[in-house]
Amino acid sequence: xxxxxxxxxxxxxxxxxxxxxxxxxxxxxxxxxxxxxxxxxxxxxxxxxxxxxxxxxxxxxxxxxxxxxxxxxxxxxxxxxxxxxxxxxxxxxxxxxxxxxxxxxxxxxxxxxxxxxxxxxxxxxxxxxxxxxxxxxxxxxxxxxxxxxxxxxxxxxxxxxxxxxxxxxxxxxxxxxxxxxxxxxxxxxxxxxxxxxxxxxxxxxxxxxxxxxxxxxxxxxxxxxxxxxxxxxxxxxxxxxxxxxxxxxxxxxxxxxxxxxxxxxxxxxxxxxxxxxxxxxxxxxxxxxxxxxxxxxxxxxxxxxxxxxxxxxxxxxxx
Numbered sequence: 361x362x363x364x365x366x367x368x369x370x371x372x373x374x375x376x377x378x379x380x381x382x383x384x385x386x387x388x389x390x391x392x393x394x395x396x397x398x399x400x401x402x403x404x405x406x407x408x409x410x411x412x413x414x415x416x417x418x419x420x421x422x423x424x425x426x427x428x429x430x431x432x433x434x435x436x437x438x439x440x441x442x443x444x445x446x447x448x449x450x451x452x453x454x455x456x457x458x459x460x461x462x463x464x465x466x467x468x469x470x471x472x473x474x475x476x477x478x479x480x481x482x483x484x485x486x487x488x489x490x491x492x493x494x495x496x497x498x499x500x501x502x503x504x505x506x507x508x509x510x511x512x513x514x515x516x517x518x519x520x521x522x523x524x525x526x527x528x529x530x531x532x533x534x535x536x537x538x539x540x541x542x543x544x545x546x547x548x549x550x551x552x553x554x555x556x557x558x559x560x561x562x563x564x565x566x567x568x569x570x571x572x573x574x575x576x577x578x579x580x581x582x583x584x585x586x587x588x589x590x591x592x593x594x595x596x597x598x599x600x601x602x603x604x605x606x607x608x609x610x611x612x613x614x615x616x617x618x619x620x621x622x623x624x625x626x627x628x629x630x631x632x633x634x635x636x637x638x639x640x641x642x643x644x645x646x647x648x649x650x651x652x653x654x655x656x657x658x659x660x661x662x663x664x665x666x667x668x669x670x671x672x673x674x675x676x677x678x679x
Contacts, residue, residue, distance in 0.1 A: 368521060368546055368581055369429060369477055370652050371608065375675040376480070377668055378431040378611065378654030379419045385660045386415070388628040398438035398447055400457050409464060416468050418661050419654075426668045428675075429478035431652055432465040434458075437486035437525060440510050455513045458483070462517035482523045483514030485536060491526030491552055491587060492619040494560055500575065503535020508542070515543040525611070525656075526587050528552045528560045530568055537576040550584035550611065555618050557588075557596035565596055569603045584609035586656045589616045589631075590639040597647065605649050610640065614658030622657065630658050637666030644674045651675075 370376045382399050386392040392411070394401065402408030412435055423430040436458050438444070444454045462483055469479040488506055489495040498506060507524075514522050522545055524536045533549045540547035551559055551568060558564055569583050583606050585593055590612050597604050614631035615622060622629070636659070644650050653671055655663045 368480070370431060370480055371582065373651060373676070374429055374478070375426070375672060376429040376431055376652045377419065377423045377426070377664060378433055378609075378652060379416065380655035380659035380661065380664050381614075381657045382415065382433075382435060383437070384628055384657050386411070389660060396438055396443055396446055398443060399435035400437075400439040400461060401447060402435065403457050403460050403464070412464060413468060416465070417471070419664060420468070420472050420474070422661065422665050422668055424473050426672045428668065428672070429480070430472070430474060431480045431482055431523075431654070432468060433482045433523060434461040434465060434484040436461045436484045436510070440486065440488060440507065442488055443486075451509060454510070458510055458513035459517040462514060462519050480520045482521050483511070483517070483519040485510055485522055485524040487526055487528060487532060491528065492560065494529045497529055498531055498535065500531045500534045500538065503532045504538045504542070505535075507536050507539045511536070511539045511543055511545065515545045519545065521546040521548060521581065523548050523550065523584070525550045525584075526552045530559075530561070530563060530571055533568065533572050534575045537572060537580050541576060541579045546581045547579070548582050548584055548609065549580055550586045550609065552619075553585060553588040553593050555588075555592045557593040560619075565593070566598070566601070566603045569606055573606070580606075582606060582608035584611060584652065586611035587613055587619075589613050590636070590643060591616055594639075594643065597643075599646055604647060607647070608649055609652030609654075610643060610650060611654045611656045612636065612640070612659075613656050614663055628658055630660070630663075633663040633666040636663055637670035640667045641670035641674060644671050
């Protein structure tokens with residue numbers, strides 16, 4: 361592993377929280393209109409930056425209460441060239457908005473009553489296509505070329521790490537890691553999983569992690585799981601296996617529904633925040649390497665607060 365990645369505070373065993381489902385919170389709870397689920401457009405709307413700032417501060421208060429660190433995840437999941445073009449952004453516009461997103465997070469970090477070393481600023485990368493369905497896939501080289509621009513913007517803005525979420529096939533994951541390696545910025549890959557605990561392509565999580573590590577000389581700082589309920593992936597996690605030790609973060613959905621059911625649903629299934637917290641605690645006990653805990657679709661401050669309550673006792677030195 362590259363030496364500078366060992367300095368990432370979220371790898372030192374301390375408790376780190378991150379946020380919940382940014383887009384579902386803004387759309388369903390705050391009535392925001394986000395075309396194509398793109399939160400980054402708020403940076404170009406009057407008052408939009410303050411909406412995002414308030415959102416991040418709501419999670420910072422939870423981290424402060426529980427003495428946890430905090431990963432601030434950028435609102436840039438859709439800020440790549442294909443989605444950006446649909447929303448009227450050219451390459452220059454995307455570079456600007458990606459960099460401004462990181463500057464916003466850096467300014468939030470300065471406001472917090474947390475040591476700056478315990479607040480990680482992350483540039484969020486999303487898939488080129490749909491987060492649930494692989495659709496048209498790229499080769500590793502094509503994925504490297506595609507994601508290079510956004511990751512370069514993050515590197516110039518001096519992010520602490522690049523985090524790729526809802527990645528649903530192997531080649532795109534490898535390309536993202538290679539793009540980060542090219543810019544010498546730490547990176548984490550978070551895979552989307554189906555109800556059987558496998559990637560949407562049918563590949564097992566274990567083989568996907570091993571394949572990314574093999575193709576990139578183990579460059580990824582760690583892996584995460586997101587956009588799936590714990591009941592979907594807990595059965596495939598093997599205690600004491602080498603590949604599970606590479607998983608450091610969980611950002612689960614509130615709902616037990618499949619991706620197809622979520623796509624077809626007219627409502628937002630917020631599930632049971634207390635039960636979700638219990639399931640996270642069970643995961644933490646079984647897999648001590650887990651240090652970064654937050655939510656994905658349907659989760660909000662209620663879920664993350666319950667996760668913190670349930671999991672804090674399982675971290676040394678956390679009240």
